[in-house]
Amino acid sequence: MSLLVLGLSHHGAPMELLESAVLDQSARGRLEAAIVSSEHVVEAVVVSTCNRTEVYAEGLTFHGGLADVSEALAAATGVALADLQPHLYVHYEDRGIAHAFCVAAGLDSMAVGEAQILGQLRDALTRAQRRGHVGPALNTLLQQALRVGKRxxxxxxxxDVSRSLVGAGLSAARESVGPVEGSRVLVLGAGGMGALAATTVSQAGAASVTIANRSLARAERLAERVGASALPWDARFDALTDADIVISSTGATGVVLTAVEVADAAAARGGRPQVFIDLALPHDVDVAVADLDGITRIGLAELGEMLSHAGDVPQVREARDIVTGEVAAYLTERSAEAVAPTVAALRSRAQEVVDREMDRLERRTPQLADSDRAEVQRAVHRIVEKLLHAPTVRVKEMAQSGQGGSYAKALSELFDLDPREVSVVSTPPILPIIDDEGVGR
Structure with a gap:
């Protein structure tokens, strides 16, 4: 089996396509279920954020798994496969592992270095675990990716140096309405991004922060934490007139502010400039809003352009160095684990030979003293251990250099081993080598 990562992101897909491919939580679960029920995939985790929709899959075959995941993704998003394929990226095995670690570290995000992806990745893994869509392979990989991201x-x-989407939007808004300090801010949505926006503008010294959300109770809880006020969702139109900056991230499937509604608010404001920062995918604010006098609309596409240079800073290079080292360590450990069953099978086979010969000796020499029999047994074990030492060490060394698979296969053929046998994990290990001075090693 092997790792396969397939998806769309802000790196290579137009924003319109990313909007079409956004999946809510229930849709992600259905997509995972469809993938793991296919012929060539046994595990799947779907990650869908404001700038990516991707599938991590453990496949039985590469080409079969790729076809199964691609077709399931097209069906789930409602986008024709022919329209998806030119924009899909595919990572396999080592590159897939490196991609997972980079994503968890925030190095593949639109706002390089952002930490929100850690929570999104953790939620995706938890959901997949709860629904039985993930097994040991993806669980191990993504748990390690989360650890790397946290590190x-x-x-x-x-x-400290990464600029969030919210921060970049506020910096751009400064040109139209001035600094956040003293501004009146309306936040639409009280989810993860909405909470980040409300916290950011509150800490930046906004004159007032108002939060509107479909769940008023959730808006009130967030407002209490950040020193804001909360409004029922239907009251958002009235709040538009007072807001200098509107930040929206609701997760709605359609626009929540139309050009007509914004135009009415702009007229009531008497032409004072107003900025809309749309962090949602699909977008919350009608793109036609940007054509209105005095109105600035900043969407994810514009924010992506603003943040595209962030990967050059020294702190990001330091983070990439950590990820590179972690990928190498993970691959080495995984290679060692891959040859471990063969090593265990080889030693189990040797143990069987020793046991048979010692039984034969006991039947043929019943008069042999216990001390002599123990000495013979130690001698046999020393011989076997010395014979196994070189191939055991060599297969582990080759595993670290990525060549363990072929060497382990050769051992299996030469000694007629089956690393899958239950006896391999149940047979006691051979005694350690006892040197001539009686010291174990």
């Missing part, structure tokens, strides 16, 4: 944010200063 990057702990050991580097990437959080």
């Amino acid at each position: 990057v944010h702990t050991e580097t200063e990437i959080d």
Whole structure:
């Protein structure tokens, strides 16, 4: 089996296509279920954020798994496969592992270094675990990716230098309405991004922060945390007139502010400039809003352009170095684990030979003293251990250099081994080598 990663992201897909491919939580679960029920895939985790929709899959075959995942993704998004394929990226095995680690570290995000992806990846894994769509392969990989992402944010200063989508939007808004300090801000949505926006503008010294959300209780809880006020969702239109900056990230499937509604609010404002920062995918604010006098609309496409240079800063290079080292360590460990069953099978086979010969000796020499029999047994074990030492060490060394698979296969053929036998994991290990001074090693 092998790892396969297939998806769309802001790197290579137009925003319109990314909007079409956004999946809510229930749709992600259905997509995972469809993939794991296909012929060539046994595990699947779907990650869908504001700038990516991708599938991590453990496949039985590469080409079969690729076809199954591609077709399931097209069906889930409602986008024709022919329209998806030119924009899909595919990572296999080592590259897939490196991609997972980079994603968790925030190095593949539109806002390089952002930490929100850690929570999104953790939620995706938890959902897949709960629904039985993930097994040992993807669970191990993504748990390790989460650990690497946390390490990057702990050991580097990437959080201090990375500019979030919210921060980039506010910086751009400054040109139209001035600094956040003293501005009146309306936040639409109280989810993860909405909470980040409300916290950011509150800490930046906004004159007032108002939060509107479909669940008023959730808006009130967030407002209490950040010192804001909360409004029922239907009251958002009235709040438009007072807001200098509107930040929207609701997760709705259609626009929540039309050009007509914004135009009415602009007229009531008497022509004072107003900025809309649309962090949603699909977009919340009608793109036609940008054509209105005095109105600036900043969407994810514009934010992506603003943040495209972030990968050059020293702190990001330091984070990439950590990820590179972690990928190498993970691959080495995985290679060693891959040859472990063969090593265990070889030693199990040797143990069987020793046991048979010792039984034969006991039947033929019943008069042999216990001390002599023990000495013979130790001698046999020393011989076997010395014979196994070189191939055991060699297969582990070759595993670290990525060549363990072919060497392990050769051992299996030469000694007629089956690493899948239950006896391999149940047979006691051969005694350690006892040197001439009686010291074990």
